[in-house]
Amino acid sequence: MPELPEVERGRRLAAEVLQGRTIARVKCAEDRIVFDGVAPSTVCRRLRGARVVAVHRWGKQLWFELDSAPHPLFHFGMTGSFRRPGEKPLKLASSRRKGGDPGWPPRFTKIHIWADDGGELVMTNSRRLGRIRLRKDPRNEPPLSDLGFDPLLGMPTPTEFRRLIAGRKGNLKGLLLDQRFAAGVGNWIADEVLFQAAIDPRRSADSLAPDEVNRLRSRLKSIIAKAVAVDADKERFPRNWLFHYRWFKQEDARTSRGERIQFVDLAGRTTAWVPTRQR
DNA sequence: CTCAGTGTTCAGTG
C-alpha cells in the first residue's frame, strides 16, 4: 500500500541509512519509464559524491535534500518501496505472497545506493508506475507544488477545512483521492475514513452537515496518524477497521460486526462501504 | 487465459 503511511516508512528508512552520509556509489537500472524525463546515468552522476542533508516527504512524494541542487524526487506508484539488506517490506493484509525474494538486491531494483559508511538502500518498483525525477527546488515545482495539505505534517484547522471543501460538488471519495485537496490519501485510506466517519462515499462535500464535516476531518487525521504509528511500531491495525475485510470475495465481504460490505465504482476506483452504517 | 489493482496523468466532456 504505497499510500502515505508506507511512503513515510520509506522516508524514515532512507533517513536512517543516508541522512548525514555521503553517497559513495550508485547504480541505476535502464528504465525510461521510471526515470521520468532524466537519463538514469544523469541520476547516477548527480547522486555520487553528494551528501544527504535530509529526507523529506509530502503526500506520497519523497525527496532527498542534498548539499546542492538538483535533488532526487521519488514516487512509489502502486508497487514501489525502499529496502535495505535484511529487511522485509511491510506486508499488509492484502498481499499474501509466499516465499518472497530474499535476494539482494531485490528483483525490480531501479536504483541502488551505497553510503560512505557501507549502508545500502534500494528503490524497487515492479509495475513501473513509480517515478524518479530531479528537481532544482522540489517544494516549488510540480508535482509537489500541486499538492494539497499533508494530513500528517499540517492538518488544516476545522475552519480552514470547512473552507477547503466549500463548494466541492463531486462525491466525497473523489475529493479524498484528489491529491490537490489532501496529499497522501489513497484508495484504502479514503474508504477507511468514510467508513469510520459513517458517511456515504457517494455524497458530495457541500451536502455535509457541520458535525459530519468535523467527523470527516478528525477521522482523516486520526486514521493516517494511526496507520503511520502502526507502520513504525509493527503493532496491529485495529480489528474493527474496514481495511481487514474488504478483500474477501465481494459477495461475502462483511465487517467485524457482520455488516455487509458493498462495492461501488467511484472516481474510477473500487470503493468498499457499509450501507447500514454510512449515511 | 483473463482481469483487477495500493497511483498518476492526460485527453475529452460539460
Next chain:
DNA sequence: TCACTGAACACTGA
C-alpha cells in the same frame, strides 16, 4: 478555467 471521467501506463498474482 474548472470539475470531473475514463483510458492509458505496465506488470503481477489470483
